[in-house]
Amino acid sequence: xxxxxxxxxxxxxxxxxxxxxxxxxxxxxxxxxxxxxxxxxxxxxxxxxxxxxxxxxxxxxxxxxxxxxxxxxxxxxxxxxxxxxxxxxxxxxxxxxxxxxxxxxxxxxxxxxxxxxxxxxxxxxxxxxxxxxxxxxxxxxxxxxxxxxxxxxxxxxxxxxxxxxxxxxxxxxxxxxxxxxxxxxxxxxxxxxxxxxxxxxxxxxxxxxxxxxxxxxxxxxxxxxxxxxxxxxxxxxxxxxxxxxxxxxxxxxxxxxxxxxxxxxxxxxxxxxxxxxxxxxxxxxxxxxxxxxxxxxxxxxxxxxxxxxxxxxxxxxxxxxxxxxxxxxxxxxxxxxxxxxxxxxxxxxxxxxxxxxxxxxxxxxxxxxxxxxxxxxxxxxxxxxxx
Numbered sequence: 001x002x003x004x005x006x007x008x009x010x011x012x013x014x015x016x017x018x019x020x021x022x023x024x025x026x027x028x029x030x031x032x033x034x035x036x037x038x039x040x041x042x043x044x045x046x047x048x049x050x051x052x053x054x055x056x057x058x059x060x061x062x063x064x065x066x067x068x069x070x071x072x073x074x075x076x077x078x079x080x081x082x083x084x085x086x087x088x089x090x091x092x093x094x095x096x097x098x099x100x101x102x103x104x105x106x107x108x109x110x111x112x113x114x115x116x117x118x119x120x121x122x123x124x125x126x127x128x129x130x131x132x133x134x135x136x137x138x139x140x141x142x143x144x145x146x147x148x149x150x151x152x153x154x155x156x157x158x159x160x161x162x163x164x165x166x167x168x169x170x171x172x173x174x175x176x177x178x179x180x181x182x183x184x185x186x187x188x189x190x191x192x193x194x195x196x197x198x199x200x201x202x203x204x205x206x207x208x209x210x211x212x213x214x215x216x217x218x219x220x221x222x223x224x225x226x227x228x229x230x231x232x233x234x235x236x237x238x239x240x241x242x243x244x245x246x247x248x249x250x251x252x253x254x255x256x257x258x259x260x261x262x263x264x265x266x267x268x269x270x271x272x273x274x275x276x277x278x279x280x281x282x283x284x285x286x287x288x289x290x291x292x293x294x295x296x297x298x299x300x301x302x303x304x305x306x307x308x309x310x311x312x313x314x315x316x317x318x319x320x321x322x323x324x325x326x327x328x329x330x331x332x333x334x335x336x337x338x339x340x341x342x343x344x345x346x347x348x349x350x351x352x353x354x355x356x357x358x359x360x361x362x363x364x365x366x367x368x369x370x371x372x373x374x375x376x377x378x379x380x381x382x383x384x385x386x387x
Contacts, residue, residue: 001091001095002096002103002104004040004041005037005096005104006103008033008037008088009111009372010107011029012029012368013026013111013369013370013372022147022369026367026368027081029368030081030371030372031080031081031084034084034088034372037087037091038087038090046095047093049094052331054328054331054332057324057328060324060327061324062082064317064318065082065252065317065321068249068251068317068321069251071249071250072251072252072253074253075316077253078252081368085371085374085375088375088376088379089375089378089379089382090379092382092383097383098344102165105162105163108159109163109166109169109170112163115144115145115146115156116176118145119142122142122144142179143180149180150181151367151369153180153186154184154358154362155373156173156176156177156180156189157182157188157354157358158354158373158377160193161192161354162347164193164196165347171193173189174190182362183361184360185358185362186219188354189354190213191353191354191357192354192357193208193212195350196347200346232307232308232361235306239308239311243314243319246318247318247319248319248320249318251316254316255304255312255315255316256304256305305366307362307363308359308363309359309360309365309366310360312363332381335382336349344384345381348377348380348384351377352374352378352381355374
């Protein structure tokens with residue numbers, strides 16, 4: 001079964017179809033590969049799934065997503081993706097043994113090595129996938145196979161603790177994290193690494209604490225000076241206002257596609273769902289959306305996601321979703337503290353913590369090239385703490 005899981009981990013970030021939006025293509029790849037993992041798991045020896053509080057809470061979260069879908073009758077794919085992720089998670093805890101975990105982690109290490117090699121080729125001007133997609137005369141970005149530097153940083157950040165568990169080479173991923181221009185990925189990677197060191201190499205934790213945190217904070221304050229303060233914080237304030245107006249949620253996919261007003265986004269001056277849809281062009285004047293030309297659109301700052309998974313959950317699913325999520329976090333931590341804190345338990349918890357930090361400013365679960373890893377990591381955590 002470990003080989004099937006490894007294939008799943010390889011094809012999801014690598015998959016692409018020329019001429020097709022990669023976000024959509026990789027979502028389809030995730031859906032198909034998740035079904036195949038679940039189906040293949042039926043042919044292996046299956047352990048009994050315990051109906052403990054953690055698994056019951058995960059099931060309750062799925063029910064809350066289904067209810068949120070019923071509110072708007074839109075965004076069923078979001079609920080489907082959660083279901084498929086849970087299916088992969090259940091397959092992991094039913095079929096995987098502790099002896100298989102290091103094999104999976106080393107496989108992730110080789111995937112990261114491939115991604116770094118590809119990024120080096122991009123630095124020297126070679127990118128076969130980018131050439132196919134955008135044309136040979138377009139400047140090549142060093143974003144590896146992820147088509148976006150932020151996505152590259154998030155992938156390396158959640159992988160960093162896993163690789164460091166068997167080789168200190170994993171710490172070298174801090175360099176591409178710095179180049180990814182994603183401060184939450186860099187900070188999350190640092191926190192995940194330090195969490196691992198606290199439980200496994202306490203001396204190294206204290207040695208690296210000041211330089212890593214100082215470097216991370218300095219980079220974050222500089223990198224987020226515009227994006228964080230000028231965009232995200234005003235965005236979050238108004239999203240919180242909208243959540244307070246509809247605390248039980250507005251329905252799945254309602255942030256990007258409210259069913260009553262059509263395509264609606266939070267633009268540089270954020271509008272609530274009840275506001276008339278006007279947006280600001282590059283000349284700082286406001287226009288109705290349907291009168292904008294392509295040049296105007298290219299100069300707009302907008303978001304079809306609040307860039308915070310927790311706010312997204314409260315906005316679309318409602319406070320009941322946040323409460324259930326809080327129980328999941330509590331039972332995860334409780335399970336970890338009751339375990340023997342072996343190497344695999346610590347490192348998988350460190351990766352989960354890293355992803356949790358990234359979710360504060362990004363939408364890691366909405367990108368299949370990143371989100372496909374979480375059910376595997378969560379399943380490995382469950383297996384490693386089953387003692």
